[in-house]
Amino acid sequence: MQIGIEVLACVVLFVYCSFFEWFVHRHVMHVKRFPLHDAFRGHVIVHHQLYHGENFLVKTPGRAPSVTLRWYAFPGMIAIHLPFFGLFQWMTGLPIFWGAMLGCILYFSGYEYTHYLMHVPRGHFVERFRWFQFLREHHRLHHKYMLRNMNVFIPLADLCYGTLVTSEGWRSKPQKRRRFLERRRNATPSS
Numbered sequence: 001m002q003i004g005i006e007v008l009a010c011v012v013l014f015v016y017c018s019f020f021e022w023f024v025h026r027h028v029m030h031v032k033r034f035p036l037h038d039a040f041r042g043h044v045i046v047h048h049q050l051y052h053g054e055n056f057l058v059k060t061p062g063r064a065p066s067v068t069l070r071w072y073a074f075p076g077m078i079a080i081h082l083p084f085f086g087l088f089q090w091m092t093g094l095p096i097f098w099g100a101m102l103g104c105i106l107y108f109s110g111y112e113y114t115h116y117l118m119h120v121p122r123g124h125f126v127e128r129f130r131w132f133q134f135l136r137e138h139h140r141l142h143h144k145y146m147l148r149n150m151n152v153f154i155p156l157a158d159l160c161y162g163t164l165v166t167s168e169g170w171r172s173k174p175q176k177r178r179r180f181l182e183r184r185r186n187a188t189p190s191s
């Protein structure tokens, strides 16, 4: 029973982290706001500029600069959640603390690992998977259309908030518009 609750807490927090990631990326990393303007500078000014367009993929060997977040970013994000996990456990008596923390750690580790490989291919096993290739394309579009595809790891919040775009979606847009205009022209009675 106890382990079941911890596992459930882990899953719930993993899902929650998709929304948290979306919120931080959209409202902290893409907005210049005191006192978190360093996150904006590091992300929009440095990361987006360095890995824009043709430079999305790093082909040179060695460690690529400014791909991973600052060393304190994820420990800090986990730390701000811990009092809430503790409070929830204390108020309800449900043993969720470690499961919830593990859910956050798994999500943030997945973010850092996959984001690094998206920009810096290393021939790791996960790079063969279709879901990884989908995520890489999803993130490439974020570097092109900055306020779309705000999730890097699990694009669930993008789906819910309507910020998800796929390359197919962008390609089909001009065709859709042409078809719409044609239909409207045909529907208009000629005078």
Ligand SMILES: [Zn+2]
Pocket (backbone or CB within 6 Å): 047, 051, 115, 119, 139, 143
């Ligand atoms: Zn990136």
Ligand SMILES: [Zn+2]
Pocket (backbone or CB within 6 Å): 025, 029, 030, 043, 048, 142, 146
């Ligand atoms: Zn961004």
